[in-house]
Amino acid sequence: xxxxxxxxxxxxxxxxxxAIYALIGIGFSIIYNATxxxxxxxxxxxxxxxxxxxxxxxxxxxxxxxxxxxxVLLAALVGLLFERLAIRPLRKASPISLVIITxxxxxxxxxLAMLIWxxxxxxxPSFSGDEPIMLAGATLLPQHLWILGITLLLIGLNKWxxxxxxxxxxxxxxxxxxxxxxxxxxxxxxxxxLSFVISAAMGALAGIIVAPLTMTAYDVGIMLGLKGFxxxxxxxxxxxxxxxxxxLILGVLESLGAGLISSGYKDAIAxxxxxxxxxxxxxxxxxxxxSERV
Amino acid sequence: MLARMTTxxxxxxxxxxxxxxxxxxxxxxIGGLFAVTGPPAFLGEPERNTAKMVVDEINKAxxxxxxxxxxxxxxxxxxxTKAVQMATKLIxxxxxxxxxxxxxxxxxxxxxxxxxxxxIPLISCAAGSKITDPVKRYVFKxxxxxxxxxxxxxxxxxxxxxxxxxxxxxxxGFGASGREQLKSLAPRFGxxxxxxxxxxxxxxxxxxxxxxxxxxxxxxxxVWGTNPGPAVIAKNAKxxxxxxxxxxxxxxxxxxxIALAGDAxxxxxxxxxxxxxxxxxxxxxxxxASLLAFVKDYQNHYKQEGDHFGGHAWDAIMLLxxxxxxxxxxxxxxxxxxxxTRQFHGIGxxxxxxxxDHAGLNKDAFVMVEIRNKDWSxxx
Numbered sequence: 001x002x003x004x005x006x007x008x009x010x011x012x013x014x015x016x017x018x019a020i021y022a023l024i025g026i027g028f029s030i031i032y033n034a035t036x037x038x039x040x041x042x043x044x045x046x047x048x049x050x051x052x053x054x055x056x057x058x059x060x061x062x063x064x065x066x067x068x069x070x071x072v073l074l075a076a077l078v079g080l081l082f083e084r085l086a087i088r089p090l091r092k093a094s095p096i097s098l099v100i101i102t103x104x105x106x107x108x109x110x111x112l113a114m115l116i117w118x119x120x121x122x123x124x125p126s127f128s129g130d131e132p133i134m135l136a137g138a139t140l141l142p143q144h145l146w147i148l149g150i151t152l153l154l155i156g157l158n159k160w161x162x163x164x165x166x167x168x169x170x171x172x173x174x175x176x177x178x179x180x181x182x183x184x185x186x187x188x189x190x191x192x193x194l195s196f197v198i199s200a201a202m203g204a205l206a207g208i209i210v211a212p213l214t215m216t217a218y219d220v221g222i223m224l225g226l227k228g229f230x231x232x233x234x235x236x237x238x239x240x241x242x243x244x245x246x247x248l249i250l251g252v253l254e255s256l257g258a259g260l261i262s263s264g265y266k267d268a269i270a271x272x273x274x275x276x277x278x279x280x281x282x283x284x285x286x287x288x289x290x291s292e293r294v
Numbered sequence: 295m296l297a298r299m300t301t302x303x304x305x306x307x308x309x310x311x312x313x314x315x316x317x318x319x320x321x322x323x324i325g326g327l328f329a330v331t332g333p334p335a336f337l338g339e340p341e342r343n344t345a346k347m348v349v350d351e352i353n354k355a356x357x358x359x360x361x362x363x364x365x366x367x368x369x370x371x372x373x374x375t376k377a378v379q380m381a382t383k384l385i386x387x388x389x390x391x392x393x394x395x396x397x398x399x400x401x402x403x404x405x406x407x408x409x410x411x412x413x414i415p416l417i418s419c420a421a422g423s424k425i426t427d428p429v430k431r432y433v434f435k436x437x438x439x440x441x442x443x444x445x446x447x448x449x450x451x452x453x454x455x456x457x458x459x460x461x462x463x464x465x466x467g468f469g470a471s472g473r474e475q476l477k478s479l480a481p482r483f484g485x486x487x488x489x490x491x492x493x494x495x496x497x498x499x500x501x502x503x504x505x506x507x508x509x510x511x512x513x514x515x516x517v518w519g520t521n522p523g524p525a526v527i528a529k530n531a532k533x534x535x536x537x538x539x540x541x542x543x544x545x546x547x548x549x550x551x552i553a554l555a556g557d558a559x560x561x562x563x564x565x566x567x568x569x570x571x572x573x574x575x576x577x578x579x580x581x582x583a584s585l586l587a588f589v590k591d592y593q594n595h596y597k598q599e600g601d602h603f604g605g606h607a608w609d610a611i612m613l614l615x616x617x618x619x620x621x622x623x624x625x626x627x628x629x630x631x632x633x634x635t636r637q638f639h640g641i642g643x644x645x646x647x648x649x650x651d652h653a654g655l656n657k658d659a660f661v662m663v664e665i666r667n668k669d670w671s672x673x674x
Contacts, residue, residue, distance in 0.1 A: 006505050009534070013501040119335065121522035123554045130557065132533045141533050213529070214498030215522045215554060223496045259502035264465060264492050 005137035010259045011252060012135070016144040016213075018251020019151040022244040023206035024228025026158065027199035029239040032232070033175035034195035037098040041082060041106040043225020044113075045200040048075045049207030050216030051113055054122050064127065072204045078109070079200025083193050106221070113218040124211040147209050154202060155244055162239065171195060203228075223267075230274045236284015246285065321357075321364040322623075324349070324614065325384035327395035327405070328419075328607075332372035337397040337603045341419050342367055344588075344604035345394060347595050348611045358618045370396055374404035381405045385412045391625045394610040395419050397603075399467070406433055415629040417613060419606035422471065426652040434632050434652045436609040436642050437602075438567065438659045443544045444475040446565035446660040448483035450673070451514060451541075460489035460512035460538070462503055462527065464519030469495075472518035472543055488512045493523060501530045508536055520545040525554035532558040539563065544660065548601055552668050563673050565660040567602040567642055570670045575661075580639040584612075588641050605641030612640060 024046055031039040052071035056062045062070065086105050087098060127146050132139040162168040173181040174191045182188050207216065207224075214220070231250050235243030250270055257269040277285065326345050329338035349365040352358060366388050368380040377396045384390045385408070392415045396402050399422030406425075409416040409432050418425050421437040451457065461476055463469035469492065480487055489510045491503045504527070507515055515531070515538045517524050524546045531540060540562045542551075547566035552559045568575060572585035588608050592600030600608075616638060617631030635654070638645040643659025662673040 006509055009505045010502055013499055013505075017499050120550065121525075121554060123522075123525070123556065130529075130532070132535060139534050210498070214526060217522070220496070220498075224498075255499075255502045258493075259506050262491070263494075263497075263500075263503050266497065267494055 006259065007256075008136060009138040010255045012138050012140055012144070014252030014255030015248055016140075016147050016251070017255065018231075018248035019147050019244075020206050020210050020224070020247070021227045021231040021250050022247025023151055023154060023202055024224055025231030025235060025243045025247050026155070026239050027203045027206075028229055028232040029235070029237045029243055030199045030202075031195050032237050033239060034171055035087070035095075035098070035192050037087075037095050037102065038229070039196070039199065040099065040102045040225065040229075041109060042199060042203050042228060043221030043223075044106045044109040045075050045079060045203030045221075046207035046224045046228075047113060047216065047218065047221035048078060048109070048200075049204030050124065050211035050220065051117055051122075051207075051218065052204070053208050053211065054124055054216065055117065057124070064125065068205075068208055071208060072201050075204030075207075076197045076201040079196045080193065082109075082200070083196035087192070087196070088189065106225070110218055110221060117218060119218060121215050121217040123215045124208070126212040127209075141213065143209070143212050147213075150205065150209050151244075154205065155241070158239065167191075167194060227270055230270050233274055233277050234285050236281075236287035238284065238287070242284060242286045249285075321362040322618065323364045323366060323388060323390045324611075325381075325388060325390035325393040326365055326367035326607075327370050327377055327380055327384070327393060327397075327401070328367060329372040329397040329401070330367075330369040332370075334372040334398050337419070338369070338372070338395075340592075340601055340604035341395065341397055341607040343596055344592065344600065344607040345611055347591060348608055351591070352611075352615060358615055361618075363615075366390060370401055372398060372401065374401045377401035378404050378408055381408045385409070385414055390414065391623075392417065392614055392628050394607060394614075399425060402433075402435075406430055409433065413629075414625050415632060417610040417632070419603070419610060423653070429650060429652050432629055434613075434647060434654070436606045436613070436640070436645070436654075438544070438642055438655055439653055440471050440543075441475045441479065442655060442657045443565040443660055444472070444479050445483075445657045446662060447516060447541055448479060448485055449657065450563070450565075450662045451485065452483050456513040456539075457484055458486050458488050458511055458513045460491070460507040460510060460515045461487055462489075462491050462493060462500070462507065462515060462517045464495050464523050465492045466495045466519075468520055468543075468545055469518050472545075476516065476518065493519070493527070495519070495523060497523065498526060499530065500527045501534060504530050504534050504536055507538070508534060512538060514539050514541055516541045516543075518543045518545070521548075521550055522554055525551055525559070528555040528558040528562060544602075547663070547670075549599070552665060559665045559668070561665065563662055563664045566663045566670070567605065567659065568661055569600060569602050569605050569641060571661060571663055571672060574670075574672060580637075580644060581641070584639050584641060602642070609638075609640035609642050609645065613638060613645065 027042045052074050053067050056067035056070055082105055086101050126143045128142045170186045171191045174188050178188050231247035232243050234246030254266050254269050258266045328342040330342050349363045353362045370377040394417050397419050399420040402418040402420045402425050415432050418435040423439040425435050463473040489507050493500050517527050524542050542564040544565050547570055568581055568585055572589050575582050589600045617628050620631055622628040622631035633647050635647045643655040645654035647654045663670045664673040
């Protein structure tokens with residue numbers, strides 16, 4: 001097979017993995033913008049999405065189209081409880097303590113998932129079959145199209161929510177200046193809660209749409225969470241297009257690195273990029289030093 | 295009132311304990327070290343279950359030459375430090391005559407100095423070849439060496455007249471060991487490794503590696519890893535329409551792999567211990583009787599199919615039983631007895647230990663199986 005087709009395959013694989021990183025990354029940045037903390041439990045919501053769907057499918061025997069929204073809803077509920085029980089009681093704490101609390105929360109959620117569902121890896125059925133789609137010599141699965149489609153849709157919704165709804169605008173206001181937002185009558189605490197719910201739901205959905213390809217287990221959240229974090233850092237912690245591009249860049253570089261150099265360096269690539277960005281352009285690849293966030 | 299009650303109860307409890315201790319003095323004490331919790335729990339749990347089941351059955355049938363076995367099991371949680379502590383406890387406090395386990399190579403290597411010093415025979419359930427290479431006087435093992443699985447695959451490929459192989463191994467202990475064996479045994483079977491690539495244990499997409507392999511001259515792809523990686527690879531290979539025959543390691547020889555990979559598992563070949571194909575083995579296979587007994591027994595006790603890992607513990611207990619039946623009673627005589635074991639048809643294979651071989655198996659411990667119609671069948 002000639003190099004062109006190979007490259008196309010690397011690109012396609014990279015884009016679909018990258019879309020997932022982007023979705024998880026946006027979850028990071030929504031919470032960061034509303035609260036100033038990095039929620040390291042974000043990866044666990046990704047895990048919860050997959051595992052809850054699996055649970056609803058296999059134990060309660062629900063059809064896929066009911067199981068998915070229900071799993072997203074349940075994960076959002078976990079996000080809500082997490083904010084209420086772990087973050088809100090400590091609102092006066094410094095961001096660093098809160099970040100550590102999210103790590104603790106992540107370990108707790110992972111542990112509970114292990115106790116409830118066991119340590120086995122499980123696979124979810126694809127949404128619409130496993131017949132590969134040929135594209136100029138390279139192949140895609142229908143599930144990849146679902147991933148790309150749902151990611152685009154969510155990003156559109158996200159954009160619309162933050163620019164055209166009262167809640168979205170209020171959340172943006174909180175991110176610019178929580179104190180001023182509070183003074184004009186925005187309930188900042190409610191916005192923080194909302195940010196956790198939205199992030200949890202987005203993470204869960206990301207977890208569900210990848211599960212048919214990558215399978216799921218109680219511990220998939222760690223790596224996916226870290227990759228999502230990388231995407232958010234590349235995008236300068238914006239919850240808009242730059243994090244999406246950050247995720248896609250990461251996915252494609254990983255895929256090219258694995259294909260052209262050596263797959264041993266795949267994870268190293270992600271973390272080297274993370275370090276480079278943090279050292280050289282802490283405002284993100286596209287941000288101006290004082291970029292506006294959300 | 296309450297205080298007196300407590301005193302009385304304590305007294306009764308003490309009496310009961312001493313009484314059971316007195317009975318226990320006539321039994322043969324065997325220690326078990328299994329990773330029942332922790333990451334290697336998938337090994338330790340079936341091992342412990344099987345060991346308990348077999349010991350119960352031996353005792354129910356009247357013990358060995360009238361003597362009951364007593365199995366004392368500790369959980370090592372896959373932690374080498376804990377394994378050493380527990381081994382010391384078994385030897386010093388419980389005064390066992392032999393130890394079965396630990397479940398992993400790392401733990402076993404840590405425990406070896408302890409048992410060698412105390413002169414207590416150890417039958418490890420871990421697979422690493424360094425456990426018995428070089429031979430240690432008191433250390434035996436029942437799990438098959440990786441090298442035997444590699445030999446089985448290469449032997450099969452040689453008969454298929456294919457010699458250009460691509461390797462895709464997981465970057466953890468299991469994959470590294472497999473990769474080493476695959477590379478070092480290749481010249482002996484005339485194999486030529488044209489691609490040597492790896493993937494991470496948590497990787498979720500291996501299409502990049504497979505695309506590279508597709509572009510190479512390889513005739514077959516050998517994947518060395520444990521779930522879920524190989525299942526992802528099988529799915530990716532199907533997605534890419536990879537034409538190469540797919541060979542995997544014994545690390546995925548459980549129904550779990552078929553469940554994970556679904557349709558993509560069809561046609562995958564791998565060397566496997568004989569447990570999974572017990573019912574389709576030819577009648578003349580000397581292990582068949584043992585295998586069927588074990589599988590049926592485990593099913594009755596635990597409502598699950600017995601697997602290879604349980605089989606390692608089964609073999610270990612049965613080897614001990616054989617030794618004791620032949621007259622061994624002290625730790626030293628059990629060691630000698632184990633070393634003199636010839637042609638024991640167990641679950642992992644047919645064991646023949648000697649002064650220079652404490653692993654006891656050859657490549658006949660593995661059969662090549664092929665996944666057909668979501669089930670195992672013997673590859674021709």
